[in-house]
Amino acid sequence: MNMFKAKLAASVAAISMSVAAFGMSASANAETLKLSHQWSTSDVRHKVAQIIADEVKAADVDLDIQIFPSGSLFKAKEQWTPMTRGQLDMIVLPLAYAGGRIPATNLTLMPALVKNHDHANRINESPFMDKIEELLNEEGVVTVAKGWLAGGFASAKGCIHKPDDVKGLQIRAAGKSFEQMLQGAGASIAAMPSSEIYPAMQTGVLDAANTSSASFVSYRIYEQVKCYTPAAENALWFMYQPVLMSKKTYDKLNDAQKDALAAAAKKAEAYYTEEGRKQDSDSVQVFKDAGVEIADLTDEDFAAWQEIAKKTSYAKFVEETPNGQELLDMALAVK
Secondary structure, three states: OHHHHHHHHHHHHHHOOOHHHHHHHHHHHOEEEEEEOOOOOOOHHHHHHHHHHHHHHHOOOOEEEEEEOOOOOOOHHHOHHHHHOOOOOEEEOOHHHHOOOOHHHHHHHOOOOOOOHHHHHHHHOOHHHHHHHHHHHHOOEEEEEOOEEEEEEEEOOOOOOOHHHHOOOEEEOOOHHHHHHHHHOOOEEOOOOHHHHHHHHHOOOOOEEEEEHHHHHHOOHHHOOOEEEOOOOOOOEEEEOOEEEEHHHHHHOOHHHHHHHHHHHHHHHHHHHHHHHHHHHHHHHHHHHOOOEEOOOOHHHHHHHHHHHHHHHHHHHHHHOOOHHHHHHHHHOOO
């Protein structure tokens, strides 16, 4: 920061700038960070990033954040390495994408681990998330803003409440751990991106699907199903999708810049939670308007799914992950 100020003062003295021109010089000398993500500018995750960029700029701490949406700078799963090396400053990423490098992060997309948005917020402030942050720091990554998005199930055959309801169904699941749980409940798995759910249901290749609330609406799945099990008081599918920063970049920031970033993140996190809830409730209304039956999960339903998950997804995670049982217990301890 002192270096920026010294250069700015010299420039002002040399050409006798006006007050307005001084402001332009400050902007020109500001540090510019590159933030990459895979979504469109209408997506909630872009808007979270934009809040951070806008708030940091408004703080006037010689720091700008330039956002590259829609995979225009790096493809989604190609962002991690350049960020850890400091070649890319910031990303918004489903953290489970890093599961191959940091196995513990697979817990951030684990069935029946997070019940609802209030529970997600408690997890954000828990020793479990502190441990995840410690592991990220070791890999050269710092979390700027935390956020979870939820999802549910939709079926062309009938309502999905309990594990028995998926027996014999051909289902598209969102994530490896969900595939393991659903197979354990007797379903057959059809792997495909969420963009292919609609035609697969239309042609009878697929009986049911598990994806995010936003994807259920944007891909018009309500046109092909009889029943929708949304994310409500009990949800099986939650995915942690934080804003992350290269530790090399973060360590170069001065105290004023770090403070501005923290304040911006706090505002962005509040929006993230509010918008996540809204996406869930909005999806319910869309499906209702389309004449689709709504099937909320009870506490008993959630517990039944978690029992299946313990025998399948959780067991596999513990088997494959160093200190996996300890990490899982830490996550499950958050009530």
